[in-house]
Amino acid sequence: MNPFDLFGSLVEKIDLGVIVLDSDLCVQRWNSFIAQRSGKDLTQALGRRFLDVFPEAGSPRFERMVELARGQARHIYNHWLETPPLVHLMHADNDKNGFLQSTLFFLFETPDGESHFALVMYDTSAVARSNEQLEAALSALRKKQDEQDQLLRKLETANSQLLQSEKLAAIGQLAAGVAHEINNPIGYVNSNLKTLGGYVRDMLRIINAMDGAANLDELRQLKANLEYDYIREDAEALIAESEDGIDRVKRIIGALKDFSHIEEEEFRPADLHRGLDTTLNVVNNELKYKAEVVKEYGELPDIECIPSQINQVVMNLLVNAAHAIEQFGRITLRTACDGDWAWIEVEDTGQGIDPKLLNRIYEPFFTTKPVGKGTGLGLALSYSIVQKHHGRIEVHSELGKGTRFRVWLPVVQPTALGQKD
Ligand SMILES: Nc1ncnc2c1ncn2[C@@H]1O[C@H](COP(=O)(O)OP(=O)(O)OP(=O)(O)O)[C@@H](O)[C@H]1O
Ligand SMILES: [Mg+2]
Incomplete structure (x- = not known):
């Protein structure tokens, strides 16, 4: 053809x-x-x-x-x-x-x-028609995407509000603990002051009697009647005890001051041990009925961190440790330095974490505690703080035996290193 x-x-x-x-x-x-x-x-x-x-x-x-x-x-x-x-x-x-x-x-x-x-x-009608369908599908998708974006934004706001309220709850809990801690020494200092007041009145009576007394025997008799020897001994003991109580209150208030640099956002070289002691003082009320606290501090240089935030991490770990102990156990607080890194360890002899749940503990709102007891934000918050410090958290846990959390922190923040170069 x-x-x-x-x-x-x-x-x-x-x-x-x-x-x-x-x-x-x-x-x-x-x-x-x-x-x-x-x-x-x-x-x-x-x-x-x-x-x-x-x-x-x-x-x-x-x-x-x-x-x-x-x-x-x-x-x-x-x-x-x-x-x-x-x-x-x-x-x-x-x-x-x-x-x-x-x-x-x-x-x-x-x-x-x-x-x-x-x-x-x-x-091209068929193509156009399928184009139209595609356009419609696309715009539906875009709408969905918009809705999801909006939802995400709402969630983010809700999340930050919750984190905020978690912080407030922690502060509330802290305040209650501190009130309890202060109440005890204030209570006995107050009662000592009343007793001392009585002693002072009795002593004044003896002193006043000196002017009008006919002879020394009369005075001796008065001293004996008012139990002067006992008053002298007891007054000394009461004053020593009261001084001790006031010292405790001062320590707690100092710790609280250290702890509550809530607004503090600046990285600065800080003595971690001081922060740990402060935190221990603050949560002592939660710990003392549940565990003996053992400190095994190593040698640490000053660590570049936001101290109030690291305190918060340690507080979360300590409180979790205390919660994990059913009756009475031991909580060990350890530190050490390894090259450019420092670590803090909180080990407890509590119930341990089920291996199946181990990868969920940092999830916000993940809690195994009864409703109203845990918000499930403690570790999530701690995780984000440690991340912000360019560090990491490790956990080792055995059911029935206990749990060990180790927080690694760089001695110097990487950005600061960069600036120094
Ligand atoms: N030391 C620990 N021993 C055993 N389980 C732990 C320990 N620390 C954390 N967990 C488990 O991880 C979960 C999450 O801890 P997280 O601190 O985030 O929340 P929470 O303690 O339940 O509540 P919140 O701290 O907000 O009051 C806990 O509910 C618990 O199941
Ligand atoms: Mg917790």
């Missing part, structure tokens, strides 16, 4: 409209797609101007296509979505509304050197 006939048969069968125009835009040929969809007869159109056969195609846009195709020998692609299509062609199922047209318009040369225009048209 002649190769041109081969292509001719193909063009007749293909699901594309093909119109060939000569260089004066007169119709030379079209295929059966055009014949069927336009309802026009090729024999009547042959040699006639394209715009006379399809007057609807006359538009500045078409003129521009011709201009570009002729002048720059380019293939001009057009998609007739918003505007009426180039020519009226019916849809395959005789839908009078026609179809969405895409057109390709270009100049080509025949073997004998004559220039012709080709207008190729195809139906």
Whole structure:
């Protein structure tokens, strides 16, 4: 078969409209797609101007296509979505509304050197329809995404509010503990003062009697009656005890001051041991009925940290340790330095953590404590604090035996190292 006939048969069968125009835009040929969809007869159109056969195609846009195709020998692609299509062609199922047209318009040369225009048209309704569906799906997705973003933002706010309230709860708990701690010494200092007041009155009576006393025997008798020897001894003991009590109160208040640099956000070199002692003083009330606290401090340089935050981490670990002990146990607080790193360890002889739950303990709100007892934020908060310090937390736990948390902190913060270089 002649190769041109081969292509001719193909063009007749293909699901594309093909119109060939000569260089004066007169119709030379079209295929059966055009014949069927336009309802026009090729024999009547042959040699006639394209715009006379399809007057609807006359538009500045078409003129521009011709201009570009002729002048720059380019293939001009057009998609007739918003505007009426180039020519009226019916849809395959005789839908009078026609179809969405895409057109390709270009100049080509025949073997004998004559220039012709080709207008190729195809139906993109199906593509457009699936495009529309895609667009709809996309916009639904975007809407979902927006909703999720909003939800996330709400969660973040709620989370930070909760962290805030967790801090407040911790402070409340702390305040209650401190009140209890202070109450005891204040109580006995107060009662000592009352007793001492009585003693002073008795002694004043003895001193006053000295002026009017007839002889020493009378005075001796008064001293004996008022139990002067006992008063002297007891007064000394009461004063010593009261001084001790006031010292304790002073220590607690000092610790509290150290501990409560809540606003403090600056990294600074700090003595970790001092922080640990402070924290122990503050949570002593929670610990003393549950455990003997053993300190095994190593040698530590000053550690660059936000001391109040590290105190908070240690407090969480200590309180957790005390909670894990059912009756009475031991809590060991250890420290050491290993090269550029320091670590603090809190070990308890409590119930241990189920290995299945071990990877969940840092999750916010994860708690195994009864409702109202634990918020499940202690370790989450500690984790984020340690992360902020470029450190890490390790945990080792055995059910029934106990748990050991180790907090690693760099001696010098990496950013500060960078600045020093
Ligand atoms: N030393 C420990 N021994 C045994 N289990 C522990 C220990 N420390 C933490 N856990 C487990 O990890 C869980 C989470 O601890 P986390 O401190 O985050 O929350 P919480 O103590 O339950 O509540 P919160 O500290 O907010 O009052 C605890 O409920 C407990 O199951
Ligand atoms: Mg806790």
